[in-house]
Amino acid sequence: MKNNWIAIDWGTTNFRAFLMQGSVQVSQINQACGLLSIEQGQFASTLQTLLQPWLEQHGALPVVMAGMVGSQQGWHEVPYAELPCSAGDLASRTLAFQTPWGSPAWIIPGAHGMSQFGQPDVMRGEEVQLLGLAALYPASRHIALLPGTHSKHAAMRNGEIVSFSTFMTGEVFSLLTQHSILGRALPEQQDSQQAFLLGVKTTGEGAPFTHLIFSARTRRLAGEISDAHIHSYLSGLTIGYELQAIPGGQHTWVVGSPSLTARYQLAASQMNLELSPVNGDDCFVHGLWQLLPLLQGNKS
Template sequence: MTDESADASWLVIDWGTTNFRAFAMSSSGKVIKRKEAKKGLLQVKQGEFANELKRLLESWLPNYTSLPVFMAGMVGSQQGWVDVPYAATPVDLNELAGQGHSFILPWGAPATIYPGVCHKRGKGQYDVMRGEEVQLIGAASLLGESTFHAVMPGTHSKYALMEDSCLKAFSTFMTGEMYSVLSQHTILGRGLSTDTASKSAKAFLKGVEESSPEQLTRQLFLVRTHRLFENLKQEEVLDYLSGLLIGHEIKSVATLISSKDLTKPVNIIGSHGLNEKYQLAFNAVGLTSQILDGDRCFIEGMKQLQKVIANETSAVV
């Protein structure tokens, strides 16, 4: 049986805070092999990134030493391998590619770490992202559109506006982290377990309906009182909490989208479970949305960046 990895021409790596993901790419841009590991930044000692990458690759791809490596995500942060300065909005594909940090790995292969993006709001306030900008570039290519709105669910969920092929603005919502903290470390989740949650769409939608972009902390106490007065079953409480938080985010996002754009679908870019929840919430508040696979967008974005690096013309963005 032939080894598919022998056909690999370059590597794409998404190295985040908690996870490491690698994709072996063919010369035509097809994913021929992938690897995932719980080896994020938090598990790598400073100064050991090259050694850790070698350990992760050598048992996976025998010919890894000859392959160029393209990386994005928190690997380019202050806590990562190299602190690659943020590109500032508005920023397009060519600017992102041009601001990548290139170097030679200890085994002689070339490597590039792409920058994240920062967005300055009023009064010196900033938003930042690392990795999501690659997904947005990929989404633009896959959609064949230069202007669209997107939400990228996660621990720190992002709302972004792509306009005229540029990432123009974005906002961060700590929705996922808030859910984790509230469900595990406050009275709202005491005695409950995510393992026993019912995955109740009805309870989730009740949370979306009762959420408010202006009164989050007040509405959160309903998690306690609905449980106290048995308006929710024990196993529905966390679904309701999830609905409150995601509903708060969705309704806040709606205020950021101009009325002329409300008829266009918001693109939800992420993983399977969260994508479906967000689409349910968008439907509940009367906004149209469509789901794009986060991995597919990331890989497509890295392909577009690699084309620029190789002095090729990007097909879409």
């Protein structure tokens, strides 16, 4: 095997692939062709088309995938690994197969456990980012926040994922801005740091969420927020509400895109929380890079 391989995060709405040379990203493909846009039976041919330039140049490279591609709606369903969950646990439950064009391929399982609030909870893809975080910044404990459509709050000990909780922050923000009365008949929206921080601050009163969000309407009626800043205010409310669940006084990583982690850091600065940002792509590829030798070892 050459030192090149391909790391893929294939989610519900997006496809992201990284051409790797060892642990270094060489090239990247982002396409809005998540699972929902792929007809059943078309995963292999879609993937081959997407990766064509790299395959032509490098041959049938190993392909390591994570994310919703391993779900019921994905290419091959890969049952969740149970918490607590180490790199070895994930590797031993990974699905190995060969693509029609001859690449060795793997789909990493997601993880399943009970959240800190006693709910059953699941993730697919973030478990890889967590492994990458622990590899990049070794420590006996990690608390990490992975913001997004379905944000995850996770705890790790000695590199094992021990618990996590999902917050539907990004999706709820979309629902409120696109489909609720709070987002109706708005002019073009402008980003307002002031409105965002007012939203964050408003979450500090302990109001129940379904009450809290109505303040986007009443503050607008009262002229406290401009019609052009409603999305910023709702962003502050939803992110601030999520951050209320992070206990203060402990070091917390925030893993994601630079723009999203900066937004969470801004919110946290109003709440006596300190978040250290880490690039989510770096964590993802480093997580898969940790797993790759274990996968190749299993296979041989």
